[in-house]
Amino acid sequence: MKILGIIGSPHKNGNTDILVSKVLQGIKSKNTVWGKIYLNDLNLIPCKACFKCSKNGKCILKDDFNSLLNKIRQADIIILGSPVYCETVTAQTKILIDRTDSSQVIVAKLKGKTILKRRTEWNTYNKRGIIICIGDLSPMKEIKQASSVMKRLFGDLNIKIVDEILARGLTKSGDVLKNSTLLNKAIKVGTKIT
Numbered sequence: 001m002k003i004l005g006i007i008g009s010p011h012k013n014g015n016t017d018i019l020v021s022k023v024l025q026g027i028k029s030k031n032t033v034w035g036k037i038y039l040n041d042l043n044l045i046p047c048k049a050c051f052k053c054s055k056n057g058k059c060i061l062k063d064d065f066n067s068l069l070n071k072i073r074q075a076d077i078i079i080l081g082s083p084v085y086c087e088t089v090t091a092q093t094k095i096l097i098d099r100t101d102s103s104q105v106i107v108a109k110l111k112g113k114t115i116l117k118r119r120t121e122w123n124t125y126n127k128r129g130i131i132i133c134i135g136d137l138s139p140m141k142e143i144k145q146a147s148s149v150m151k152r153l154f155g156d157l158n159i160k161i162v163d164e165i166l167a168r169g170l171t172k173s174g175d176v177l178k179n180s181t182l183l184n185k186a187i188k189v190g191t192k193i194t
């Protein structure tokens with residue numbers, strides 16, 4: 001089983017990174033290989049809305065997106081983590097979500113309505129996903145709102161969301177280390193994966 005942790009925070013060893021690592025720790029077994037990717041380390045250009053992808057579901061921009069998508073393609077479990085920035089996900093995470101929309105192909109235009117279809121290869125995979133979305137002062141309603149943006153990525157790629165960790169009250173990077181309930185919850189989410 002291949003597990004991929006994708007960290008949308010610019011902080012290495014920050015709250016998001018720690019929680020992703022705890023889930024990975026919970027999943028870790030002899031049969032698992034896992035890796036972590038920090039979106040901030042990659043060259044990811046924002047979507048230019050050229051709509052070239054609408055023909056074949058492939059993004060033509062030349063950066064790290066296609067190799068990242070290949071890593072997602074190879075993984076069985078994808079853990080996507082982002083802190084809340086200004087009531088939504090971080091810019092790094094949003095670029096990934098927008099660019100992943102390229103997996104949708106325009107199949108028809110009916111009465112001014114565009115009909116989209118997911119690129120067929122993604123329909124054949126049986127992948128599972130976990131969302132981690134955390135913030136500081138935002139009420140849970142806003143954290144949920146940000147996590148629903150993250151759900152779009154999983155929807156576009158036909159990845160079944162099996163668990164979600166949402167939390168608030170994390171002010172400074174590393175604050176999560178003082179929250180043993182949350183750390184244990186993340187480990188438990190990992191151990192549930194078989």
Ligand SMILES: Cc1cc2nc3c(=O)[nH]c(=O)nc-3n(C[C@H](O)[C@H](O)[C@H](O)COP(=O)(O)O)c2cc1C
Nearest residue numbers: 009014015016083085086087135136137138170173
């Ligand atoms: C630019 C910026 C905007 C933020 N906006 C919000 C916000 O709208 N709501 C919130 O609860 N926290 C907000 N935060 C706080 C982070 O979500 C919080 O500090 C989080 O724990 C950081 O996680 P990390 O350690 O993984 O980077 C913001 C932080 C930054 C830097």
